[in-house]
Amino acid sequence: MGLAQLQLALMGALPAIGAMLLFDRLDAKRPEPRGTLRRVALAGGLSAIPVILIGELLQQFGPTGLQGQDGPSSYAGAAYMAFVIAAIPEEFAKMASMWLFAWRRPEFDERMDGIVYGARAGLGFALVENVAYLLLLPDSFSQYVSLFLGRAVLAVPGHATWGAIMGYFAARRRFDGRGPGMFGGYLIAVALHGFYDLWLFAAPVAMADGFTWIGLGIGNVPIIAYALPALIVVGGALLVRVAMKRALAGDDAAEAHAHAEAHAAQQQQHYAQQQYYAQQQAQQEYWAQQQAAAPQDLARTGRTVLADDPRHRPPG
Numbered sequence: 001m002g003l004a005q006l007q008l009a010l011m012g013a014l015p016a017i018g019a020m021l022l023f024d025r026l027d028a029k030r031p032e033p034r035g036t037l038r039r040v041a042l043a044g045g046l047s048a049i050p051v052i053l054i055g056e057l058l059q060q061f062g063p064t065g066l067q068g069q070d071g072p073s074s075y076a077g078a079a080y081m082a083f084v085i086a087a088i089p090e091e092f093a094k095m096a097s098m099w100l101f102a103w104r105r106p107e108f109d110e111r112m113d114g115i116v117y118g119a120r121a122g123l124g125f126a127l128v129e130n131v132a133y134l135l136l137l138p139d140s141f142s143q144y145v146s147l148f149l150g151r152a153v154l155a156v157p158g159h160a161t162w163g164a165i166m167g168y169f170a171a172r173r174r175f176d177g178r179g180p181g182m183f184g185g186y187l188i189a190v191a192l193h194g195f196y197d198l199w200l201f202a203a204p205v206a207m208a209d210g211f212t213w214i215g216l217g218i219g220n221v222p223i224i225a226y227a228l229p230a231l232i233v234v235g236g237a238l239l240v241r242v243a244m245k246r247a248l249a250g251d252d253a254a255e256a257h258a259h260a261e262a263h264a265a266q267q268q269q270h271y272a273q274q275q276y277y278a279q280q281q282a283q284q285e286y287w288a289q290q291q292a293a294a295p296q297d298l299a300r301t302g303r304t305v306l307a308d309d310p311r312h313r314p315p316g
Helices: 003-010 013-026 034-046 048-061 075-103 111-136 141-176 181-208 223-308
Strands: none
Touching (some): 003 111, 013 034, 013 111, 034 048, 034 075, 048 111, 075 111, 075 141, 111 141, 111 223, 141 181, 141 223, 181 223
16 A cells, blocks of 8 residues: 555545534534534544444344345345444444533533534544545555545435434434434434435446446436435435534524523513612611601600690799
8 A cells, every 4th residue: 555545535524524614614603612523523523433343243144145245236235234233333323423422511502503513423434434444445546536526525415414314303303302313313223324325325226137227327427226226315414404404593592592591581680680679778768857857856855845744844
């Protein structure tokens, strides 16, 4: 492995980094702490290591046709590879990254946070996976370009989308008490991810069975084979867009409600202070009147005493 090959592989991190910047821009109104975002992305990236090890272990228990020359050689093997080896453990790794490093922290206080941290976990995973694929798989520069573009356009947005969907449903249950919650969002992400991979893994099997039209495309890019995965990614992205609008609307409403409550509490505190100062002033005025009336009462009392004393009565 040469230095040039390593440099080309490291360029595979660029699509994931660009997608992270995009999500940061979408969350610019109430941005998340940079440290928490970095920890979630790092956890998502490092989680690729145990996922790879688990995948190697699970391959020992797969159905027949799991290991062909260019991937699964049967539909059962393609389904096992897509769901059991890829979708289930990979989406669990993203969920665990979000739960461990963001979910229980005080900054996770909005609906939009679920989308941001879920996508960040997915993009951290995609970054490491992208670099590994570009480092190990291509045998030529043309294969590198094809793999780079395919993953930049489909795989990286897919990982971000599936993580964001899972995070959104988790946050919606947390703040609104509705929706399938974190585990339900995880199952939705597994379904989208699994069917995405299933088509890609099953396409060569179908072509070997005579469905050669699946391989039609332009140049070395099989457009038909990528059509359904592209639809899954685009559909997921549209769902995330709708989820973002709902999340931002809910967060704006919650912020406005909190400001209204704070203003009402401030007004109530101001009214209570005014009442207190009015009572204090009334008491001060009362005691001032009492002090002013005291000498007059004393003089009146003294005249009464002298009038009743026989020694002070006039003779007659």
